[in-house]
Amino acid sequence: MPLSTDQAAEIDRLRTESASTRRAVAPALEEILYQALPVLDHGFVRVVDYMGDDAAVVQAARVSYGRGTKKVSEDRGLINYLMRHRHTTPFEMCEIKYHVKLPIFVARQWIRHRTANVNEYSARYSILDNEFYIPRPEHLAAQSKTNRQGRDAVLAGPEAERVFELLKRDSALAYEHYLEMLNEGEDGAPLDPGRSGLARELARMNLSLNFYTQWYWKTDLYNLMHFLSLRADAHAQYEIRAYADVMLDTLKRWTPFCHDAFMEYRMGGASLSRTGLAVVKKMLAGESVDQKSSGLSAREWRELMAVLER
Amino acid sequence: MPLSTDQAAEIDRLRTESASTRRAVAPALEEILYQALPVLDHGFVRVVDYMGDDAAVVQAARVSYGRGTKKVSEDRGLINYLMRHRHTTPFEMCEIKYHVKLPIFVARQWIRHRTANVNEYSARYSILDNEFYIPRPEHLAAQSKTNRQGRDAVLAGPEAERVFELLKRDSALAYEHYLEMLNEGEDGAPLDPGRSGLARELARMNLSLNFYTQWYWKTDLYNLMHFLSLRADAHAQYEIRAYADVMLDTLKRWTPFCHDAFMEYRMGGASLSRTGLAVVKKMLAGESVDQKSSGLSAREWRELMAVLER
Amino acid sequence: MPLSTDQAAEIDRLRTESASTRRAVAPALEEILYQALPVLDHGFVRVVDYMGDDAAVVQAARVSYGRGTKKVSEDRGLINYLMRHRHTTPFEMCEIKYHVKLPIFVARQWIRHRTANVNEYSARYSILDNEFYIPRPEHLAAQSKTNRQGRDAVLAGPEAERVFELLKRDSALAYEHYLEMLNEGEDGAPLDPGRSGLARELARMNLSLNFYTQWYWKTDLYNLMHFLSLRADAHAQYEIRAYADVMLDTLKRWTPFCHDAFMEYRMGGASLSRTGLAVVKKMLAGESVDQKSSGLSAREWRELMAVLER
Amino acid sequence: MPLSTDQAAEIDRLRTESASTRRAVAPALEEILYQALPVLDHGFVRVVDYMGDDAAVVQAARVSYGRGTKKVSEDRGLINYLMRHRHTTPFEMCEIKYHVKLPIFVARQWIRHRTANVNEYSARYSILDNEFYIPRPEHLAAQSKTNRQGRDAVLAGPEAERVFELLKRDSALAYEHYLEMLNEGEDGAPLDPGRSGLARELARMNLSLNFYTQWYWKTDLYNLMHFLSLRADAHAQYEIRAYADVMLDTLKRWTPFCHDAFMEYRMGGASLSRTGLAVVKKMLAGESVDQKSSGLSAREWRELMAVLER
Incomplete structure (x- = not known):
């Protein structure tokens, strides 16, 4: 379960509130604002804020005083033109902010995209939850023989069983020992009042890379599409692609014309030497x-x- | 006059529209949204969009599911703490977008701040207006004798008169010849139907650095404050400081706690070696x-x- | 003439010195190090420093302890692979630094590439030289009728003559008045000891956009190639393309395998929707x-x- | 042991080679070029390339044709001035590249510095070594009672013994199971020819955050100093500070004037509100x-x- 009851309630409460604004609004994105869209076994993607819409791209491209163009079809045509000719700056004029819960090994790939703002939950400061990623059977792939960074057929039978056993047992053990080193009971009280407990910034090193972390991640529309072009691609590792796929849907809700142009000129296209x-x-x-x-x-x-x- | 009648009408129309949003709203900033705040003789600063508020800084710092903390005083305290200890990432979680009209020599200083998104009016593509900056008499300063990049007392008498005459005459002449080279009349019709007109991307080179350009400029709250710490500083050239001063007011309307912390820990403080x-x-x-x-x-x-x- | 006698002598002196290093060396680039490669009528490009070579790209891609691979052909193959699959980080591991002298309107296009380090000659602090760009007759193009940011046939006859006359006369006048406002004689002595002289940071605004400025510009190999892919392209304005073309030659001298891969997979290729x-x-x-x-x-x-x- | 015999030999071989260059050379840095400077129990920092020296900062600040100023004392004075007045661009004109071996939890802090180029050893593609960080007894600190992200006194006696036992045992077990899931023997041959082996990109998730990774990390002098100001600071976690301290020494060897100015105006100074x-x-x-x-x-x-x- 990605959310605790308290967290779900806090999100529900937030979603009941609304206010009036003079800013551009993207209605389809407002619909799902703050909702935790589930990814993998315990992860999620939540859109927590955004700025701009399709018309804002047009507005910036024209450095205009008003909003967009007169006709919706002109907006679409200009967006297609900008995407086709790789004009990047108008797309940078929209911004989106996500709250993401993700396994640490996914976070390590994700963070390589530098043109974004990130604020991660601190395991120096706080205690991580007992949540770790275990692949679903259909994603437990063998190492590819032909591509050193690829996957092959799905593992099955005793080999698969053994892998699941190891992953689960080692993760559970790592967390149990993490709490023991912290001298921290499940209820937050010390396990043993006579012990000091290891510093959090040290104890965390016993956790494995499938434990979940979370962060706020904010980027502009251009860099979001660049991220998606790499991470929703067939060559990306499945676990990060699962996030990218959900984010593609949020892109469609936010800026449908940009989404369509992105699918036409980037995702679905090809580069020839x-x-x-x-x-x-x-x-x-x-x-x-x-x-x-x-x-x-x-x-x-x-x-x-x-x-x-x- | 920074705005034409059409532009003013377009802004007024935009300001009458409003919509409902679930996002954080900064009411004091909404009040002036889209308005052209005048700067120098023909320039302006307009806030055209924003994302987040003081509570969003707190929310990001805590990687929380809801908004801010329970108490407003806690929000202020945390923001002060973050500013004092130079935590930058929570402040990067808010974003603001300006439409700015400014002399080219100011734009050349401004653009050196790289952590921002910019879309400038293109003089390759369009024709610039006949608007150029002439300092007010109280800003016509002499070269400082002691500081090679500083100003001294204000020029007066015949020396000042001569400078004004040269600046105005040369600018007017440059623009007249710009149109002549473009073969472009004031009404948009060719001056001489028998001529081709020089390419816009070439003709613009005849304009001087005091001509106005305009752009959309978008940055996050942290980088806005960094920009202001340099450009609202006493060592900055007056002409860019005039923009920074107006933007300081927009900062106060947008995120009053961050503004106060910025004044306390950055603008008003001191660094000792x-x-x-x-x-x-x-x-x-x-x-x-x-x-x-x-x-x-x-x-x-x-x-x-x-x-x-x- | 892009260089004064003093400047030429200083460069010649620098080129006579050499020292021993354990670092990777690119011999063909060393040959032209510090030399002013002429561009347009008064501009130049000088390579003033560099870091890494083709083998350094390979070394970084492998996170290796030694240099490159065993065989040169493997290095080339890996570089082609990295370029084809748009791996960017290994190319970021080489760096180059240029000293460039260029018209201000070219500098204004160039600076839009943000992933670079720039230190520009300061006209707040120093006095600009009397050098401005005048196109050669074959580059004096008419405005395109079909493409708003394009050029058409070359202007000729009386129209061309008039354009040249205006550009030259206005530039000369602007500079003459610049010095007069500064109260600065050609020999550096005040024109009139009784006057103060206008502050440099103000007087510069009378200069037009064809005046030359100069800067140190430093970027990594990946971003250099990205810059060249946009600025050596047929859609770029001729005046910046003239710089990009000269820089393409320096790329070939520096990292010949990367250059070839760049020509094969970027410059010469095509994107299909x-x-x-x-x-x-x-x-x-x-x-x-x-x-x-x-x-x-x-x-x-x-x-x-x-x-x-x- | 941070290095294998093969790696040490490759580095030794590299250090015997030298070539002639016209570029600026930093002799004290050349002395240690490529050497693995040990950090923590299995980590290291190696300078693998650099560009520029103290004089290059001066050269860029002056946008000059030659190198530095006439007098060394002037170079030092200008560097102090630039540092004091927070001019950043001249310091960006020097660049350094490190090869670093470091625990993953340190890498996760480090990567938050975005203004750098990174190429990390890929555990999607390759198999990680059996090397993990175990703190020395004097660094096994208790959680601070007053500062949630701080350390207190060192743990001792049975509590310390238990922590060491857990850290070592869990790490050893994680690695053993990592190889088992990969179906990979110590000699590289499959453990069981009848099994496929789990994909590398999945198996790695069983490793804990104290395992070592390595990367090439390249940044400019300004951003190196910014990194050091945060990571050599008393508030930084000891394990990353250990790297920063070694890098401070390399800074001193590379650009001694900048190092001294950095210690005077940044590290040793204070900010007042x-x-x-x-x-x-x-x-x-x-x-x-x-x-x-x-x-x-x-x-x-x-x-x-x-x-x-x-």
Whole structure:
């Protein structure tokens, strides 16, 4: 369960309040504001604030005094143009803030995106909860034989059982010892009044990378899309992709035109190298090309044929 | 006049609209939202959007599920603590967006703050208006004799008159020739239908640095305060300080607790060097110290005595 | 002439010195180190320092204890792989520092690249030289009729003559009045000992955007290539492209494998949208597609056909 | 042992090579280039490259054609001036690159400094070594009673013994199971040829936060000093401070004038709030001030008296 009863109640209370604003409002995003959208076994993504909408992108691109353009279709057309020609600054004019609960190993990948603001729950200062990630059976993949950072078929049978046993047992043990070193009972009282308890900033090092942490993460629309282009991609590790997929939905609610342009020009598109482009031109001209004559390496040739579905 | 009638009407229209939101709202900032706050002779600062408030800083610092703390006094205390101990990330969780009209030489100083998003009016694409900055008589300062980047007394009499004449005449001429090179009449029609007109991206180079440009500028609360600490400072050039002063007021409307903490711990405070601190300790212990025995250079000694008002 | 005799002598002296280092050295870049490579009429680009080489990219990608891989061909292959799959961090591990002299309107475009370090010559503090950019006749282009930020045919005849006359006369006048307001003679002595002279930070506003400024500009290899991908592109304004072209040569001298990979996968390649890719697949399958049936706008269709040279 | 025999040999070999360069050289830093400076039980810091020296800061500040100023004493004076007045851009003109081996929980603090380039050893792609951090007895501190993120006295006796036992046993077990899940023997051969082995990107989640990772980390001189001001500070966790202390030595070897200015104006200095400054002025004027009349909170009063050693 990602939320305690208290937390759920606090969110519900927050969602009942509303106020009047002169700012741009994104109604579909307001609908889910503050809600914890579940990800993995104990994680979530919550949109906790945002600034701007599709029209704000247009407004910034035109450095205008009012909002957007006269016609909605013009807004969409300009957004498509900006995305196609890789104009980035108008998209930077919208901002979104998430509250995310995620396993530490996912957090370590995520934090590599530097153009964002982050405030993480401090395990120097506070005690982490007893929550750790255990993959669902269908995500317990074997190491790929061909791609050193990839996954292969799902593990099954005794091997899978043993992995689940190890992951669960070691995590439970690590947490039990964490509390023991802290001299901290489940009720917050010291386990043994005669002991001091290890400093929190030290005891945390006994926890494993599947424990959950949480943070506030804020970024602009351009950098959100850049994050999603990498993390909603098929090459991303499943566990971070699960977050990216949920965030793609929030993007659609927030700025539907930008979302559509992003899907058209980034996620669904393809990049060709100079040599790859030359191959395509030859093929279109009816010339026969194979890997040897193409100038591409065997791997690049395979990748190109996959893109072209040939 | 910073605004045309059309622009003023567009802003007025925008200010009449409002919508309901679940997000944090800063009422005092809403009051002036979209309004053009005049700066210099033709410039302005407009707040066009914002995200978060004082409570959002607290919320991020605590990575909390709800908003702020239970008591307003606790919020203020925590904000003071964060500012005093130079915690920066909670302040990065609020964001503000301005529309600014400013002389190009001011824009060139301003843009050096890199942690911001900017979308500038394009003179490659559009034609700049005939608006240029002329200082008011009380700001027409002489070059400082002692500080190579400082100002001295105000110029007066024939010298001042001559400067005003040159600035105005050269600016007017530059603009007249700009239009002539563009082959562009005041009404937008070509001056001479037989001519092509120089490319906009080239013609603009004839304009001088006092012409006005405009941009959308967006930054987070931490970086806004950092900008203000440098640009509302007495050492900043008057012309950019005029913008910073108006923005300080918007900061106060937006996040009054952060504003107060900023004035207390940044703007109004002082930094002592290791040797300067040793001097203060000696003085407090009743020892006599002079520049020679202090270990400070003559200049640093003067600066320290100025800070201590001795 | 971009350099004074003193400056040329100082550079020559610097180039005679050398020292021993354990660091990676890029011999072809050392050859031109410190030399002023001319750009436009008075500008230049000088490489004044660098860190790393092709092998350093490989070393960082492998987080290795030694340098590069065993074989040069492996280094090249890995660099191609990193570029193709848009891994950015290994390329960020090399750094280069330029001294650039450039017209202010070019500097204003350039500075929009934020991921760089910049230290500009200060016109608050110092007096600018009497050097301004005048395009060569073949670059005096008319405004494009079809693309609002583009150029058309070159201006000629009386229209060109008039433009040159205006640009030169206005620039000369602006500088003459700049010195007069500063009360500064060509020899540095006051023009009139009875006058104070206007503050430098104010007088500079009379100069036009074609005057030259200079700065130290430092960036990493990844961001240099990103800068070049935008500024050496056919859509960039000629005047900044002239700088990017010279910098492309320095890239080739510094990190030849990265340069080649950059030309293959960035500069010479193409991006297809989702719909564009679908069109290509249909064409390859022998289906007939036209703009109407393609789902592309007329403009996108034209752009795609241009890329495919059809 | 931070290094294997192979790694030590590779470093030794690298250190025997040298080449000629026209670039600025920092001889004291060259002396230790590539050497693994030990930190904690298995960690290290290695300087693997650098760009610039003290003179390069001066050169950038002056946007000069040659190197530094005429006199060394002028260079030192200018650097002090720049540091005192918080000019940051000239210090950004030098760059340094480290190879660091560090526990994951330290890496998680470190990575929060965003203005740096990082390339980390990938546990998606490779297998981590069996090396984890165990504090030395004198660093096994109890949780502070007064400061939630601080340490108190060192644990001793049976409590300390138990902590060591738990940390060591859990880490050893986590690693044993990590290899078992990977189906990877110590010799790299599969433990059981009939098993597939869990994907590396998943198996790593069983490791605890005291396991060592490594990365290349590159930053500029300004941001290095900013990092050190926070991480060599008494409030930083001991384990990251141990790295910062070693890096302070490398700073001294690299840019001794900047190092001295940094110690004088940042590390050894103090910041006073507006109210704190008013208190100091009153005390210097011989007025009696106590906490109540000062306007400071009890905590701020204590902090101020500590700074003034009163």
